[in-house]
Amino acid sequence: MTFDGNTRLDIGAKYEKDFRRTVLIVDDEPVNLRILGNILKEEYDIVFAQGGAEALTIIKEQKDFLSLVLLDLYMHDGNGYFVLDGMRDDDSLKNIPVIVITAAKTEEVESLRRGAVDFLGKPYDSPEVIKARVKRAIELSIDRNIIVETGVDSLTGLMTKEFFFQYAREYDKFHPDQQVDAVVLNFCKFHLVNELYGRTMGDNLIRVIAMTAREVARSCGGVACRYNADCFYMYIEHQEDYSLLKDMLVQRISDILSPLDARIRIGVYPDLYRSANLEQRFDRATAASNTISKNIHSPHIAVYDNQMHEKELYEARLLGDMDKALEEHQFMVVFQPKYDITTDTPRLCSAEVLIRWKHPEFGFVRPDSFMPLFEENGRIKELDRYVWREAAKQLKRWKDLYGTAVPISVNVSRVDIYDPDLVDYLKQIIAENNISASELHLEITETAYTDSVTQIKGVVEGLRNEGFMVEMDDFGKGYSSLNMLTSLPIDALKLDMAFITDIAENNKEMSMVEFVLEIARFLGVPVIAEGVESASQYLLLKKAGCDIIQGYYFSKPVSATEFGHLIEKSRMAAR
Amino acid sequence: MTLDSLRSYGADVDDGLQRCMGMEDFYLEMIELGLADDRFENLGQVLKDNNMDEAFEMAHALKGVIGNLALTPLYDTLCEVTEHLRKKDAMDYTQAYAKLMEQRQQIINL
Incomplete structure (x- = not known):
């Protein structure tokens, strides 16, 4: 690993003002000690030792402050190898760099082998050479320690x-x-x-x-x-x-x-x-x-394996094709009707706008293949806005055709909530199509609520102030606290599909549904059950007091034209 | 003792002075300290006792100091003696020792 100019620690620039580094000079000759000390004292704090044993004691005592040891190899109390070996054998000392001073060429290699980082000759080189080599040895040692520190995970040693x-x-x-x-x-x-x-x-x-x-x-x-x-x-x-x-x-x-x-x-x-x-x-x-x-x-x-690879390639293709698909209107909106079941005869009251992608090569692509993908890759906002625009346009068309329409609901993704432009964008769509905000219901998933209560509360309040109706989608999937529910401004609770699948008379799932209905009653909002596929589910939900039903039992998602017919039929029935 | 007198004695004053960061007083003080070393006297006795190991240690140490002070003639003599002692040459060291003591005195007298 190397450090380039930008990441290199410039100890001269960074630390000189803050503190001075400490260098230990070990030599048994007072004259030599003083000459070396005199050379280095301007830039470093100097500690002296006049023998190997004394040096090791000082090194141990001051190991956290010592930046370098300048060690004379040849001393009367045993040579400097004693110090080198003592430092190398102690994990807490071996990272302190040592420069040995020796007149004998034969000792140079041996001292490097025993852990010295550099050597200086005798008689001493010029002060400039000594200073430069001391500085360099300290810098290299800092770099090495940084590599050790940053290269190893402290918990595992990996x-x-x-x-x-x-x-x-x-x-x-x-x-x-x-x-x-x-x-x-x-x-x-x-x-x-x-x-x-x-x-x-x-x-x-x-x-x-x-x-x-x-x-x-x-x-x-x-x-x-x-x-x-x-x-x-x-x-x-x-x-x-x-x-x-x-x-x-x-x-x-x-x-x-x-x-x-x-x-x-x-x-x-x-x-x-x-x-x-x-x-x-x-x-x-x-x-x-x-x-x-x-x-x-x-x-x-x-x-x-190959299958995963194909999935990866397929997803890459879908992502790559998205712009063109938006441009060429390959995405189509469909409408799944919602029926009010509080009256004797179920009455068409709304529809959820869903999306279909007719890919020129792959045919119909399932929403669960591309929606999570676009979400992960930050493209969902564009798709959501496309759907909102298409939905609003369609509302206007029905109103032009039949003189009336039912409100329809669109999905608002989690990322949309954090978009400061959200309210303005929706208002603009409403205005452009000459429809009212109360006709466009917004479904916001429950888990978005639990992400950041404060944020979402503000956004939802803003939307409701403009007249939009907000439905909490997938209720039961997240972990809303009862406390949070009471403080949230919402217009409807939409039960998570998973609750409905297994409901039966007096079973656990049914009790959960009844419990949610109780909560809704307490909050004074209607409950919408989606994924209702059978007569028995419908009857159970009706009996329990559920307000609105969406699912195959009544109708699969239908095209705009088909839904138009349903509106017309419903209008005739109301007369 | 002055820089000039040292120079005329044969010391490499520029080298020694540079090693002392150009500080004249410090250089002269180090020379006095280096020359006052007891081991100059003790070396004579150790040589007389034919204790080659200890004599080598002393000569080697003195060489290290005098070298740094750039007192060239005395340093050269010390180098010569040290090398003989390193090889444990069986020879009469009297003359060489007398020479280095005389050189040392010469500097003290400057």
Whole structure:
């Protein structure tokens, strides 16, 4: 590892004003001591020792302050090697640099071998030479200590990620034909270990995993690093079988933790043809590990395969095609009707606007293939706005056609909440299409509420002040506190689909739904149930007092034209 | 003792003075200190006792100091004696010792 001009520590500039470094001069000749001291005293604080034993005592006492030892090799009480050996054998002293002073050429190599960083001749060189070499030795020692400090993770003793990547790059340079694997090892929900068993236990566990990773890496000809809190990277020669790593982890961890709690996911990317760069290889190993559930009960291994590669390429294509798709209106909005079931006959009252992508090459792309992808890559805002615009335009068309319309709801993603422009943008759409804010309902997912209550409260209040209706979507998926619910300004609760799937008379799921309905009644807002697919679900929900139903039982999502017909039919029925 | 007298004696005054950061007083003080070393006297006795190891130690140490002070003629003699002693040359050191004591006195007298 090298330090360039920008990262090099300039000790002259940085520290001279703050403090002076201390140099120990060891020589048994007072004249020599004084001459050297006189040369260095302007720039350093000087400590003197007149023999080896005295020098070692001083070094031990002042090890935290000493920047350098200038050591005369030839002293009457035993030569300076005694000092060099004493320092080398003590871990707390061996990082203090020593320059030996000797007249004998034969001693130079030996003193370097025993730990000296440099030597000076006798009679002494010119003061400028001595000063320059002292300064240089101190700088190099600082750099080396920084490398040690920054290169090693203090908890585990493994390399840090920066040092690891540097190492891996060097390795690649010198072993271009070696097949190597990128391995990512991650302990899922590690915070639970800390919470359940305490920090000390958590630290111990991390150390055990680190030790195992290092041991396996070494035995496979490679290195390991701690990438972050609970994630480790390994860069090792290609292995056909990773059961050794898995078995060792189980065995080591079982000493301190039930193996059932060892939720370790191991992702492997074998790069047999060096087709990807280093970062990509670890990204792919991570992608492989992400295919394993976070709720496993023992270490699991996933090797990056063709299927994952195809998925990666497919996703890259989708991301790349997004701009064109927006331009060419490949995204289409569809409408899933919502029915008010509080009256005897269910009545069309609204619709949720959903998105479909008709890709020219792939055909219909499922929203769950591209929505999370766009979310992860920061593109969801553009898509959301596209949907809002299309929805508003459609509302206007229906109103023009039928003289009336029902309100429709659109999704507002988490990132939209943090967009300072949100309210203005929505107002602009409303104005452009000559519709009213109360006709555009906004669905905001519950988990966005739990992210930052203060932020969302302000945003929702702003939206409601402008007349928009705000529905809390996926309710039950997040962890809203009852306290938070009472203080939130919302117009409807939308039950998470997962609640509805398994409801049956008097079962646990049904009790949960009833409980949510109670909360809604307390808050004075209607409850919308989505994902209702059967008559029995519908009847149970109606009986329990649910207000609005959305789902295949009534209607699948339909096109704008079809929904227009539904509006028309509903208008006729109302007459 | 002055820089000029040292120079006329044969000392490499520029070299010695530079090593003392150009500080004349300091240089002269170090010379006095170096020449006042007991080991000059003790070396005679040790040589007389034929204690080669200790004689070598002393000559070597004196050489180190005198070299730094750039007192060239005395330094050269010390180097010569040290090298004989290092090789444990069985020879009569009386003359060499007398020479270095005379050179030392010569400087003291400057």
